[in-house]
Every structure is written in C-alpha cells, then in structure tokens.
Amino acid sequence: IQLTQSPSLLSASVGDRVTLSCKGSQNINNYLAWYQQKLGEAPKLLIYNTNSLQTGIPSRFSGSGSGTDYTLTISSLQPEDVATYFCYQYNNGLTFGSGTKLEIK
Amino acid sequence: EVQLVESGGGLVQPGRSMKLSCAASGFTFNNYDMAWVCQAPKKGLEWVATISYDGSSTYYRDSVKGRFTISRDNAKSTLYLQMDSLRSEDTATYYCARHPNWDPWFDYWGQGVMVTVSS
Numbered sequence: 001i002q003l004t005q006s007p008s009l010l011s012a013s014v015g016d017r018v019t020l021s022c023k024g025s026q027n028i029n030n031y032l033a034w035y036q037q038k039l040g041e042a043p044k045l046l047i048y049n050t051n052s053l054q055t056g057i058p059s060r061f062s063g064s065g066s067g068t069d070y071t072l073t074i075s076s077l078q079p080e081d082v083a084t085y086f087c088y089q090y091n092n093g094l095t096f097g098s099g100t101k102l103e104i105k
Numbered sequence: 106e107v108q109l110v111e112s113g114g115g116l117v118q119p120g121r122s123m124k125l126s127c128a129a130s131g132f133t134f135n136n137y138d139m140a141w142v143c144q145a146p147k148k149g150l151e152w153v154a155t156i157s158y159d160g161s162s163t164y165y166r167d168s169v170k171g172r173f174t175i176s177r178d179n180a181k182s183t184l185y186l187q188m189d190s191l192r193s194e195d196t197a198t199y200y201c202a203r204h205p206n207w208d209p210w211f212d213y214w215g216q217g218v219m220v221t222v223s224s
Contacts, residue, residue: 031209035150041216042200042216043211043214045210045211045212054212086149088150088210094209096149096150
C-alpha cells in the first residue's frame with residue numbers, strides 16, 4: 001500500500017487548527033499510525049490504530065479517518081509542534097508516507 | 106526509561122559489509138519484537154526488518170532480502186543488523202525501534218546511526 005500525504009509543506013500560525021492528510025492506495029482498515037519527527041531527532045509515536053493517542057502525547061493531537069483517507073489534527077498549534085509528520089500503515093505490509101513538513105507562519 | 110542506542114555505522118564501500126548494533130535498556134528486551142527502520146538523506150522512512158521477541162521469526166523488505174540479516178542476543182539485550190553486499194541506495198540513517206506488545210507499529214526509537222555507502 002502506498003501512502004500519499006498532503007500538503008507536503010504547511011505553514012500555519014500559533015493557535016491555528018491544523019489538518020494533515022494521508023491517503024492510501026488501498027483500504028487501510030484503520031491500521032494507521034502517525035509519527036512526529038523534529039529536526040535531527042528520532043520519530044515519536046503520536047497516534048496508533050487511527051485515533052488512539054499514545055501515552056504522554058498532548059490531547060491537542062487527534063486522529064480520524066476510515067477506508068483510504070485519514071487525518072491528523074492539531075487543535076491549537078504550538079511552537080513546539082514544528083516538525084515533519086509521517087503517516088504509517090500496517091494493514092498490508094509496513095509503509096510510511098512521504099511526510100508533511102509543518103512550519104510556523 | 107526505555108533507551109535504544111545504535112552503533113556501528115560509518116563509511117563503507119559498495120559491495121562490502123557492515124554490522125549495526127542496538128543496545129537496549131529500561132525494559133525487558135526478550136518480551137518485545139524489534140525492528141530496524143531507515144531514512145535516506147532528506148527522504149522518508151522505510152521499514153527494513155523485524156525480528157520476533159525470541160528470534161524465531163524474521164521479516165524483511167524486498168530490497169534487502171538475501172543481503173541483510175536481523176538478529177538478537179537476548180542475554181545481552183542487543184539487536185543487530187548484518188548488512189552485506191551494500192549498495193549506494195542503502196545510504197541512510199538506520200534506527201532501531203521497538204514493537205509494543207507484538208503490535209506492528211513502533212513505540213520507541215533510538216537516535217539512529219548513519220551508514221554511507223560510497224567508493
């Protein structure tokens with residue numbers, strides 16, 4: 001399964017509600033996770049099984065979706081959220097999306 | 106605190122071999138499946154290989170099958186990746202990662218080690 005993330009670059013203001021998209025080439029059956037990777041750091045797990053928040057992750061992060069279309073939402077963007085975000089599917093093989101780079105406007 | 110610390114990277118010529126290690130601490134290593142994930146420079150992430158908690162099962166992405174071998178020493182809480190017949194396209198940062206509770210995602214990652222394949 002191939003994953004397409006959009007947009008590739010997103011610029012938003014502090015406090016904005018931000019939505020990142022991940023679309024699969026086939027049905028993912030909700031077997032989708034989201035990772036945050038800050039510059040020079042290892043990826044960090046945010047969400048698994050579409051909408052389950054990993055322990056210790058702020059509640060401003062949430063996930064949703066079904067079928068081939070999934071979304072990561074940040075309800076109120078914070079400066080520390082600047083990072084690249086990857087989706088990851090494990091329904092058929094193990095593949096990552098190409099990432100969305102999130103910047104502060 | 107869970108810690109995963111990779112070592113063994115560097116510059117290697119095409120066709121040669123390299124072995125990566127990942128020292129684990131802060132959890133019961135032999136209870137968890139483990140994996141290697143790579144990231145080519147300024148590119149996305151790619152799963153490389155996974156090994157079951159007891160080492161009895163291994164899984165690889167197609168592009169490394171027959172060239173890479175994942176293994177573990179549970180007595181030493183250490184994960185390995187033996188990389189043979191290296192190609193320029195194997196150049197990447199390699200991360201050691203833990204699968205939680207036999208789940209297919211990764212909950213903890215190491216800081217990564219760079220492997221550069223070049224003559």
